Amino acid sequence: MKSRATSDERRAVSQKGLMAAVTLGLCLSASARAQNCIELTTTAESEQQYVNEQGKKATRLVPLDKPVPGSEVVWTITAKNTCAKAVEHVVIANPVPEHMTYVASSAMGTGTDITYSVDGKEFKAAAALTSTHDGAVQPAKPDEYRAVRWSYAASFAPGSTAFVRYRARVD
Amino acid sequence: MVHSRWSWLFAGLLVAVFIAAPAAVRAAGTNAGTSIQGTAQATYTFGGPTLTATSNTVTVIVAEILDVVVTVSGTTPVSAGETRRGLVFTITNTGNGTETFDLGAMSAGIVGDDFDPTLVDIYFDTDASNDLSPPDTLYVAGSNDPALAPDTAVRVLVINDIPANVANTARGRSQLTARARTGTGTPGSLFATQGDGGVDALVGTSGAQGIVFGEYVAARMQVAAVKTQTIVDPAGGSRPVAGARIDYQIVVSVNGSGTAPDAIFSDTIPAYTTYVPGTLALNSTVLSDIADGDVGEFVSAPDSQVRIHLGDLTQASGPQTIRFAVTIN
Numbered sequence: 463m464k465s466r467a468t469s470d471e472r473r474a475v476s477q478k479g480l481m482a483a484v485t486l487g488l489c490l491s492a493s494a495r496a497q498n499c500i501e502l503t504t505t506a507e508s509e510q511q512y513v514n515e516q517g518k519k520a521t522r523l524v525p526l527d528k529p530v531p532g533s534e535v536v537w538t539i540t541a542k543n544t545c546a547k548a549v550e551h552v553v554i555a556n557p558v559p560e561h562m563t564y565v566a567s568s569a570m571g572t573g574t575d576i577t578y579s580v581d582g583k584e585f586k587a588a589a590a591l592t593s594t595h596d597g598a599v600q601p602a603k604p605d606e607y608r609a610v611r612w613s614y615a616a617s618f619a620p621g622s623t624a625f626v627r628y629r630a631r632v633d
Numbered sequence: 634m635v636h637s638r639w640s641w642l643f644a645g646l647l648v649a650v651f652i653a654a655p656a657a658v659r660a661a662g663t664n665a666g667t668s669i670q671g672t673a674q675a676t677y678t679f680g681g682p683t684l685t686a687t688s689n690t691v692t693v694i695v696a697e698i699l700d701v702v703v704t705v706s707g708t709t710p711v712s713a714g715e716t717r718r719g720l721v722f723t724i725t726n727t728g729n730g731t732e733t734f735d736l737g738a739m740s741a742g743i744v745g746d747d748f749d750p751t752l753v754d755i756y757f758d759t760d761a762s763n764d765l766s767p768p769d770t771l772y773v774a775g776s777n778d779p780a781l782a783p784d785t786a787v788r789v790l791v792i793n794d795i796p797a798n799v800a801n802t803a804r805g806r807s808q809l810t811a812r813a814r815t816g817t818g819t820p821g822s823l824f825a826t827q828g829d830g831g832v833d834a835l836v837g838t839s840g841a842q843g844i845v846f847g848e849y850v851a852a853r854m855q856v857a858a859v860k861t862q863t864i865v866d867p868a869g870g871s872r873p874v875a876g877a878r879i880d881y882q883i884v885v886s887v888n889g890s891g892t893a894p895d896a897i898f899s900d901t902i903p904a905y906t907t908y909v910p911g912t913l914a915l916n917s918t919v920l921s922d923i924a925d926g927d928v929g930e931f932v933s934a935p936d937s938q939v940r941i942h943l944g945d946l947t948q949a950s951g952p953q954t955i956r957f958a959v960t961i962n
Contacts, residue, residue: 502688504673528696528823528833529669531662531729539673539688549677556673561663561695618677632695633663 499545500552500618507536533632534565540625543618550617554626557582557609562630566604571626574612578602582609661783665697665730666830697730697828699813699836703843706763708804710852712888714797717753719765719790720847722809726781728837730829733780733814736772738791740807743846747803750793750849755809758788765790778814791847799851808846817841856893856946858885860900877961878909885943886952893946898955902937906959913939914956 507523514520523536539556543549554571558564569576577585580593580602593602612626663669673688706721726732740752755772756765757779770777772789779787793807816824818836828834866877873879885898902908913920913929920929920941928942939957946953 498686499679499684500675500677500686502673502675502686504671504688504691506671506691506693526693528835529693530696530698530835530837535693537671537691539675541675541686545679547679549679551683552675552677554673554675556671559669559671559693561667561669632669632693 499543499547499549501542501544502554503540503542504556505538505540507538509534509536529632531632534629535562535632536627536629538625538627540623541618542623543620546620548617548619552614552618552624554612555609556611556626556628558607558630561633563605563633564607564610565629565631568629569610569612569626570628571612572624573616574614574626577611577613578607579609579611580606585609585611661700661727661729662698663695663729664783665695665728665828665834666832667695669693669695694832695729696832697815697834698728699730699732699815699817699824699834699841700728700839701725701732701734701811701813701841701843702727702839703809703811703845705809705845705847708848708850710855711795711849712855713795713799713851715795717765717792718750718795718849719756719758719763719792720807720809720849721758721763721788721790722845722847723786723788724779724781724809724811724843725786726783727839728813728841729783730832730834731780731782733778734811735774735778735814736789737774737810737812738807739810740791740793740805743806743808746806746848748796748799748805748851750795750805750807752807753792753794756790756792758790761788763788765792793849795849795851801851803851805849805851806846807849808844810844811842813841815841855888856885856896857888858883858898873961875961878958879906879961880912880958881956883955884952885946885955887946887948887950896943896946897940898943898953899938899940900955900957902939902959905962907962908937908939909958909960912956912958913941915941915943916954 506526508526509521510524511519511521526535529535537556539554541552541554577587578591579585580591591602592599593606610628618624670690670692672690675686676683678684702725704723709718709720711718724734736755738752738755740750756769757772759770760766760768769790781787789809791807791809799805815827815834816822816836817840820836820838820840822836824834826833860881860883863880864871864873864877866872866874883900887893908931910922913922913931915929920927922931924930930940932938932940941955943953
């Protein structure tokens with residue numbers, strides 16, 4: 463993970479790299495820009511209990527405010543097809559951030575097949591995922607999940623948007 | 634992970650998902666000021682090879698929780714009139730930032746006890762001896778207030794004098810208060826930008842303060858043993874040289890009410906010395922060295938030891954005087 467200052471530095475470095483690779487860049491840029499079809503947006507929010515207009519208790523998402531150890535953060539990843547053609551085989555992958563623990567059964571995404579990973583490499587359905595402790599292989603516990611992956615069965619029509627969501631707790 | 638437009642352009646078809654090793658979870662949790670970053674990635678196809686998109690990176694800064702736990706270790710038996718006795722308290726910073734704690738103690742007027750100890754001082758138990766000893770440092774409010782990193786603790790002694798007129802089994806309480814310097818209050822109270830590194834600080838479930846009382850109990854009885862020695866060397870002097878004889882006298886006494894049932898006195902013969910046979914005596918009565926009808930014996934294994942069954946001892950039993958002798962090898 464990089465800080466903002468470092469990303470500025472990287473941008474500067476990237477510009478130099480661009481000069482060096484200018485020929486390649488020119489060859490690829492036209493088609494590559496056209497292929498940049500999925501716009502991904504990550505947001506972090508928190509759940510708030512409130513009383514709605516009907517006087518009933520309800521839950522809503524509000525901007526994250528002062529997270530502390532134990533706070534649950536709702537992560538939402540929105541994917542939008544910005545191209546004029548359908549996009550297929552969309553798979554959204556999200557590592558559970560460092561210093562956070564996945565909240566059991568919190569991953570959701572309409573029309574997706576959700577898989578999990580304890581090492582970020584091998585993804586399986588929750589029931590099939592295992593972890594190894596002292597040489598013993600056992601079913602992985604949700605708090606061991608270090609990454610979540612959502613695979614869409616349907617294609618994304620031009621301009622369409624979909625989101626997936628999960629919760630994680632600050633360690 | 635931050636990917637610029639150009640770096641993903643030249644990246645491989647599938648960018649590996651970076652996994653952070655699960656950090657050890659501690660009681661206090663992630664340190665205040667830690668930045669947590671979340672970035673998602675997507676792969677997709679658009680009529681050709683698999684392509685990758687990376688989201689913006691959301692940075693979440695962990696705020697500070699102000700929390701403290703104060704514990705006291707058991708009750709401390711004392712006798713009436715004792716001075717400078719310590720109650721042992723442990724102050725643990727259960728918050729997630731480094732915090733300075735202001736300490737205070739009070740002994741008078743605590744509800745639920747029988748007598749008021751007289752508060753003297755607060756000391757840091759510097760040598761971890763659980764009692765007031767020379768290396769311990771006096772706590773001076775505003776001068777050496779303890780600054781504790783998350784999940785660390787400091788042990789302090791609240792020192793009191795015990796009044797002379799307390800009855801047996803009477804209980805006297807003395808309490809310690811530790812308050813987070815940044816602020817205390819109802820859980821959730823905000824101290825904006827006052828946390829570590831300028832993050833917001835919030836009062837945790839403890840109210841950012843701990844108030845705990847410890848208790849002295851005037852012991853029903855105390856058994857004391859006072860040992861003295863006399864050395865006679867072969868030249869008639871009193872130097873501890875080879876061949877010198879050491880005569881030990883131990884006076885065992887009971888104070889207070891109650892009974893020490895089936896009290897057994899035992900004393901190990903010091904290294905480099907040898908027990909002088911036939912010298913074991915209780916209250917001037919010589920006891921045989923073997924285990925027999927009398928109450929005393931000398932045992933050679935596993936350690937060389939003299940042992941006397943004193944029976945049920947009370948204050949009324951009076952002082953019991955034990956004698957034996959050894960020679961220096």
